[in-house]
Amino acid sequence: MTRVRVTAPQSAGRRPAGLLPGRDAAVDSDVGRLYVRSLIRSQLRLAIVVAAGFLLVLAACGLMVALVPDLAVLRLLGIPLNWLLLGAGLYPVIGLAAWLYNRSAARNEARYRELVDER
Amino acid sequence: MNPPVGLAAFLAVVLATAVIGFYGLRISRTTGDFYVASRTVPPWWNASAIGGEYLSAASFLGVAGLILLSGTDALWFPVGYTAGYLMLLLFVAAPLRRSGAYTIPDFTEARLESTAVRRVTSLVVVAVGWLYIVPQLHGAGLTIRISTGLPSWVGALAVVLVVYLTVAAGGMRSITFVQAFQYWLKLTALAVPVVFVLLHQGGGAAVPAPESVNPTGLPAAGPYQTVSLLLALLFGTLGLPHVLVRFYTNPDGRSARRTTLIVLGLLSVFYLFPTAAGLLGRMYAPGLARDGRSDALVLLLPGELVGGPAGDALSALVVAGAFAAFLSTTSGLVVSLAGVISQDLLGGSVRGFRIGALLAAVVPLAFALATDSLGLAGSVGLVFAFTASTICPVLLLGIWWRGLSDAGAIAGMLTGAVLCGGAMVAGTLLGGASAPAWLAQPAAWTVPAAFTVMVLVSRATKQRIPGTVTRVMTRLHVPERPLASGR
Numbered sequence: 001m002t003r004v005r006v007t008a009p010q011s012a013g014r015r016p017a018g019l020l021p022g023r024d025a026a027v028d029s030d031v032g033r034l035y036v037r038s039l040i041r042s043q044l045r046l047a048i049v050v051a052a053g054f055l056l057v058l059a060a061c062g063l064m065v066a067l068v069p070d071l072a073v074l075r076l077l078g079i080p081l082n083w084l085l086l087g088a089g090l091y092p093v094i095g096l097a098a099w100l101y102n103r104s105a106a107r108n109e110a111r112y113r114e115l116v117d118e119r
Numbered sequence: 120m121n122p123p124v125g126l127a128a129f130l131a132v133v134l135a136t137a138v139i140g141f142y143g144l145r146i147s148r149t150t151g152d153f154y155v156a157s158r159t160v161p162p163w164w165n166a167s168a169i170g171g172e173y174l175s176a177a178s179f180l181g182v183a184g185l186i187l188l189s190g191t192d193a194l195w196f197p198v199g200y201t202a203g204y205l206m207l208l209l210f211v212a213a214p215l216r217r218s219g220a221y222t223i224p225d226f227t228e229a230r231l232e233s234t235a236v237r238r239v240t241s242l243v244v245v246a247v248g249w250l251y252i253v254p255q256l257h258g259a260g261l262t263i264r265i266s267t268g269l270p271s272w273v274g275a276l277a278v279v280l281v282v283y284l285t286v287a288a289g290g291m292r293s294i295t296f297v298q299a300f301q302y303w304l305k306l307t308a309l310a311v312p313v314v315f316v317l318l319h320q321g322g323g324a325a326v327p328a329p330e331s332v333n334p335t336g337l338p339a340a341g342p343y344q345t346v347s348l349l350l351a352l353l354f355g356t357l358g359l360p361h362v363l364v365r366f367y368t369n370p371d372g373r374s375a376r377r378t379t380l381i382v383l384g385l386l387s388v389f390y391l392f393p394t395a396a397g398l399l400g401r402m403y404a405p406g407l408a409r410d411g412r413s414d415a416l417v418l419l420l421p422g423e424l425v426g427g428p429a430g431d432a433l434s435a436l437v438v439a440g441a442f443a444a445f446l447s448t449t450s451g452l453v454v455s456l457a458g459v460i461s462q463d464l465l466g467g468s469v470r471g472f473r474i475g476a477l478l479a480a481v482v483p484l485a486f487a488l489a490t491d492s493l494g495l496a497g498s499v500g501l502v503f504a505f506t507a508s509t510i511c512p513v514l515l516l517g518i519w520w521r522g523l524s525d526a527g528a529i530a531g532m533l534t535g536a537v538l539c540g541g542a543m544v545a546g547t548l549l550g551g552a553s554a555p556a557w558l559a560q561p562a563a564w565t566v567p568a569a570f571t572v573m574v575l576v577s578r579a580t581k582q583r584i585p586g587t588v589t590r591v592m593t594r595l596h597v598p599e600r601p602l603a604s605g606r
Binding site (some may be wrong): 033036039040043044047050051054058062065066072079082083086087088090091092094095097098099100102105106109112113 | 191194195197198201202207208209210213319342345349373377379383384387390391394395398464476519589592593596597598
């Protein structure tokens, strides 16, 4: 077997190969550009809504632990409730937020795809 | 701890890493393999690898140690480390994968059509990587000292050597397998001892209250510190260079999102165990905090609470997991730094990659040997603050805002780097724990400052917004066509 020398993709202006142009003909028309803009806007809105919802839950947990001292006294299976809440209770919330986001983001993309293909 | 047992555990991990790395070497063929594993790694492998790479010394040793020291205040660390991936999923994962770039500097250069932006991003990425490797090497030094009695530098040097050899030999393909293996090793290495200790202690009648014990008498963290810490952890993760480069190994944007969801599950399961270890330490071994050995809590817990041959076996398992943590995070960082250094300075050849890897590993080694650890979770938290103030704004605005200009990106990154870096230096000079809160946790003001400068300068230099912005934004956000499409 012969050894082959391999090198990184090189191109004029040191731009990584394959990055441009856009993969769709979408940007070639005004309507196409409009669809792309509205896709980006809906994905951003979705991301912000999920992030804000999660941060609200986080803030509520923080306030509860800080303002309700009884949480440190009450116990479940020998573990104080404030430890359970912060140490284990937030992870399912994170997972749920991520799952909901994935579903909705994929739906936004499918809707965009339908619009473009109808044209 | 029994020194031969510790040494054997360490050697076993090194050997396993080398064997898997070598196996990977045989299928690394092209430059594409070398850099990003040709983007053909299945989601479960990839998610395990991301988890393996992410769970560093701070997660494996630091979190439990900090919980032992400061109780519920420290529980925000694992939550923040995990939720950082949620933010990455929401704002970065799919678009970044679709950008088609290899590294963060590749991305910023293509998005903003500017080699100056590329250079500044590269500098920041290298700084972040070096800062992040140092605590890994401190952790390695601590572990080798506690487990074998050898001097600390042996651990740091061993980690750098093993990492350099695997990275230079196999590139990222082998790293992916090594990292995936190391996630499961780390999980086992914490879960088995923690469950064993729990069962062992569970028979006892009286359960001491974790809050009644305050081993160090440290004051509780104020709301400012908690908020600032969470800001750093939530928005620092999405700028970590070794985390980003992993996303390029997904075949498309959708699978990048699916992978991230699996990663979140893996991290959530993992962090239950350092949390439990910290709680156990607070209840049954608070003495470890008093003599400054808190970061070694998970290493010492089996010996303190179980003892005998069973304690030795569990300790060996923890030592193996700890080294898996140092090796995996360090090699992930070295790979991504080597990619950046070689593409920018050395022409992007495989030989350049190897020289880049050497530079990426040796500089933090020198720094780690010259300094002492100030608490692993804390120093890694500061690195997150630094990425949140530099790389995070340029990624978020670059992906979501058409108005970003090259001048704005550079000004914002430099502002964040100078403010956050300055706060880190000033805080260290003022002596770690006694530094005022706004210096010890700078993210709450440095992150908004970096964003503000980036937006204002971009607004003022509108004529510098690249003409390609529409095409690039389309590429980032439009879903790929399925490969086997019938249309």
